[in-house]
Amino acid sequence: MLQALLPCQAPIADDMLAHLKASDKKVAVLKGSSGTGKSFIAKMISEYWTRNGNNCCLYFTGNVMCSTRPFGLLEDVLNFEIKNMQTIAEEGVVEAAKDAPFIGNTLSFLLKKRAEQAGAQFPTATGCPEADIARKMAFFIGRKNPLIILDNFHWTDRSTMDFFATLVRIGFTEGGLSLQHAKIMIVATPAQSDEFATDALHAISSYPSAQTFTTNDVGIADFNLALRHFGIAAIPDNTANALYAITSGHLEILKMLGEYLKNGGRIEPAGSKKNSFLEFMLKERLRREGVPGSYVYEVLKTASVIGLSFDYAEIDCLTRKKDFSLSPIIKKANDLSLIKEESGRYYFAHEIIKEVFQCKAEGKRHELMLSFVNCLRLLKPADLPRRADFAFEAGADRDALHYYILSCLQLLRDGKSMSPLASNRLLSLIELYPDEALYYHSMRKGYELFIRKDYPSAMSAIAAIEEVYSGALNAEKDYLFALCSSKSAERSKKIESIQLLEYWNLSSFQESEGELWSRLAATLLSLYVHVGDNTKARLIEKQIMHFLSKRLKFDTNAEVQINIIRRKANAIHSPEVATSRTEKSVAFFSKRNTVGIPLYPVQLYMSLSNHSGNLTTLGQFTAAFETAGRALSLLTTIPEANFPRDEIPANNYAVAGFYSGLLGAKEGTLILKQTLHSCNFCDNFILRNNLGVLLALQGQLKEAKDELTAAYQDLCSTDGDDFFAYYLLSNLVGVEAIGGDKISARKYFLSLQNLQPGILSWELPHLELRCRLLDWAIDNVEPKTGQEWMHALFAIDEDGLGPSWKYLGLGFIMSDLQFWSES
Known part of the structure; x- marks a missing residue:
């Protein structure tokens, strides 16, 4: 037995x-x-x-x-x-x-x-x-x-x-x-x-x-045995009968009531249903606490509408207009074992306790639920699934539909699926609102095309959406459109994206939809950098960080957003500062759940990719190679996630692998050729530049010249950034120098001198020094191989302007890639 x-x-x-x-x-x-x-x-x-x-x-x-x-x-x-x-x-x-x-x-x-x-x-x-x-x-x-x-x-x-x-x-x-x-x-x-x-x-x-x-149910015959199991000594029959009447033998309630009796409490039997007995017990216990007990009753009645658990900020928001101080009331409820605290949240001691309080709140349940939707909007704007569920339960169908749509798009970005319950609710509501149906299907298709890197088709899919929806839906559409448009190498497209997002950079929208605002602002930051407006980029970074830092105590998503901004630090900060910040973002996004899966796999992937790029710019090539390898490993270990733009970690893996000596030029070439097949937007120019360098280093000068020349001609057919042109022309100078054609090398150098490649302000002094040394090297260096040209500038000035000279002082220069626009 x-x-x-x-x-x-x-x-x-x-x-x-x-x-x-x-x-x-x-x-x-x-x-x-x-x-x-x-x-x-x-x-x-x-x-x-x-x-x-x-x-x-x-x-x-x-x-x-x-x-x-x-x-x-x-x-x-x-x-x-x-x-x-x-x-x-x-x-x-x-x-x-x-x-x-x-x-x-x-x-x-x-x-x-x-x-x-x-x-x-x-x-x-x-x-x-x-x-x-x-x-x-x-x-x-x-x-x-x-x-x-x-x-x-x-x-x-x-x-x-x-x-x-x-x-x-x-x-x-x-x-x-x-x-x-x-x-x-x-x-x-x-x-x-x-x-x-x-x-x-x-x-x-x-x-x-x-x-x-x-x-x-536990019978009266087993009742005293159960009492002894829960640490209650032998008690008089009339007391045991009273306890049994109150609990109906419910072991969870018995445990709580037994503890209460053990501490000197007295309960007289009343009623006949378990919940009514428990209600009586709760009221009796709270009545003996006097005025604080009545406040506990009111607070927990309100909290029961939130669910089995709640945090301090949530209940504070719902009870803010009450005439009492919340902290001592929460402490009293905890002392009475009605709630328990765990990891910053408060939990009802048992679901039946929550149900009793919820029954007493029934008359104001819908009103409180709508109030809580507003609390979530202010406190936890990224928690769209809960906003949707509470709006739905409160009968606010159209608001619920908007939140379910926004939640669906959020999950698409993260590579996750809606729960069956939420999906069924969305589909049932969308039949009632044709306009929202058009928005939903267009945006869903747009995101699916975006994930597949078909940016022009994604923009076409959402172009027909009119500005007739709530601010959040319109802003979400503009965010996706700007993301797609910014992938073009054309400067005009980036300016168009800036104009689109600046419309939402308002304090009123910041307060009403904090998560969406910070996402739009973070993308705007990267676009300012792309068009060379570093002053505005720094200003908006300060604006975002100030807004998010104030929310750390109550908004769990604020720390996520802060580390997304840290991940983009290379856009406006020196390599030393950027590396320190991406190291923090990698540490934060490496946090795992109880079963060992990263809590934020997509953000970890992007942070590792950017960190590898920053380590490369500091000349820490082995560490950069290892970090890019970690990013690539996520593609296989968590295949269900929608990891964007795999060409970024692949490029960084190839570049850092070659510079560190852990990969040869041939292996790097194979990586970049395979990667180029799936990349048809602005990163394409960097990938082709890096491929041309690796071909030159293998002695394939004709193939290298053809690759670099074709990329430069394609770039000239757009109003692309001087950043791309600088790298391509600089490497064409090297290819011509190795081939002995000093006239062509000088021609490319003169074109190089007229550029303003300062996307990254910290690079400008290095690039100016590089130009001076290239000018001298064209006339005075006679390289026979790619490797000789690779170290020609070091022979003139080995130290340059600091650690980044190990990267920017090479005869041929390859570029890392980073995630900037994605938030």
């Missing part, structure tokens, strides 16, 4: 275990009322099962927070196991770089190699979430006898419920991995299940090899 909490639970636990051990049985379903010890039984069976070394158990526990994330619970638990593999993969990128064929399949090559060394082949993603989950489960189970437990079935998402229904019915066999022999245990509370969960549970229970077990 298993050692149960109460005698009434032991037969249930023993029967379930016997059922699961039987060879012809597969599924055990445990259901019952809340507070009857179901989870205790499940954990007891799990512990017993795993005592046998040939057995293993996967234990999933649903909660309210994961109920809106498709497969979120399963992914979180299963991904924990791959954390070590991810670390191995990242560390292996640099060490195995010389063995890699070339970019394209480089990372998958390295990862397979490292996985084979670890003695296991991790299942690759198939693009089908259900199959991927099944493969991960089977992979970790291996050859052991598995028990898969899903506790709180009613609090999981619908995709997970469907998955388990399929797992019970047919099992999964994917890529040679099978779950058909797995034993399954489902734990659910029918009274808290919606219609979908009820149907799914019924389907699972109806399976031929399934059996349902039911826990009963």
Whole structure:
């Protein structure tokens, strides 16, 4: 017999275990009322099962927070196991770089190699979430006898419920991995299940090899045993009867009430329903606290509308007009064990406590919800899913639709999907509003084309959207249009983007939509740099940082935005300052969740790419190569994310790899040629410049000259930045010098002298020195090879103007690439 909490639970636990051990049985379903010890039984069976070394158990526990994330619970638990593999993969990128064929399949090559060394082949993603989950489960189970437990079935998402229904019915066999022999245990509370969960549970229970077990409410006979378990000494019968009447044997409530009685409280029985008893108990406890107790009652009644948890800023916003100080009230509620604090948030001690307070707030529920939507807009403007849900629950359909649309676009940028619930709500609302439907479908198509780097088509997709929507929707459209337009090498396109975004750089929009404003302003900053207006760029950076720093105490997204600005530091700061800031952004975005997945994978990818560029400009080529390798590894380890513009880390990997000696010119050439196939916008000129240099260094002077000349001619057909022209002309000087054609070298040099390439203000002194040395070298240096020309300027002035001379003082110059416009 298993050692149960109460005698009434032991037969249930023993029967379930016997059922699961039987060879012809597969599924055990445990259901019952809340507070009857179901989870205790499940954990007891799990512990017993795993005592046998040939057995293993996967234990999933649903909660309210994961109920809106498709497969979120399963992914979180299963991904924990791959954390070590991810670390191995990242560390292996640099060490195995010389063995890699070339970019394209480089990372998958390295990862397979490292996985084979670890003695296991991790299942690759198939693009089908259900199959991927099944493969991960089977992979970790291996050859052991598995028990898969899903506790709180009613609090999981619908995709997970469907998955388990399929797992019970047919099992999964994917890529040679099978779950058909797995034993399954489902734990659910029918009274808290919606219609979908009820149907799914019924389907699972109806399976031929399934059996349902039911826990009963704790009877009076077991009551004193339960009291002793929760640390309550023997008490008089009349007191025990009173407690039993108040709790109806609910173990969670019993635990709380027992503690209250233990501390000297007295409760007289009243009413007949558990919630009414609990309401009575709460009122009695708070009445004895006097005036502070009445304030606690009001505050928690308001907080119950927010949900099971809330933070100080949220409840402060909702109760700001009240005639009391909030801090002592929150402390009193915490002291009374009605709420508990964890990681800066306050949680109701139990969902039933929240429900009691929520019932008392029912008359003002919609009003409070609309007020909370406004609080979220001011406090947490990036939390669009919650804004949408609260507006929907409050009946503000059009506002809810706008927020669901903005949330969908936000998730598209991050490479994530909407929850089934949010998606269904969006689709149901959009049928009521044709204008919003046009906006939604146009913007969704625009973002999908943007992610595929088809910028002209993306702009065409959203061009028909009229300015007839809310400010946030119009601003979001302008943001995407400006992002696409800014990818052109033409200066006029960047000026057009600036004019578009300057319209939104208003304090009123800053206050009403803080996240969107800071995103627009950050993109505007990079555009100012592109057109050479560094004064405005510095001013807007100061404006953004001042705005965000004031929000750090209450807006969790503020620190994210600050580190996005740090990531762009190279645009207006020296390499030394920029490297220090991108190092901070890499550290921040490297934070991982409890299962080892980066919290911000796309931002980490962009920060690593930019940091590698900054390290290159400081001449720290090996560190730059390693950092670019880390960025590239994310493309393989988190394939589901929408990582933008893979040509940026690939370019930096090739450039830093060559400069560090860890990659040869031939390997770098292969990387850049493959990368160029998917790049048809302004970065194309830098990639072609770098390719021309590597060709010249291999002695392929004709091919190098053709590549550089064609790129320069294409640039001249636009009103492109002098920045690109400077690099192309400077390298054409070198190619002609090696070929012995001093006249052509001098012609290109004269064109070079007339340029104003100062996108980056810190580069100007280096480029002026470079011009003076090139002028001398054309007449006085007779290079025979690319390598001789590479070090010609160092022979004249080895130190230049500091660390960046290691990079800008080379005869041939290649450029790093960085993410500036994306926020």
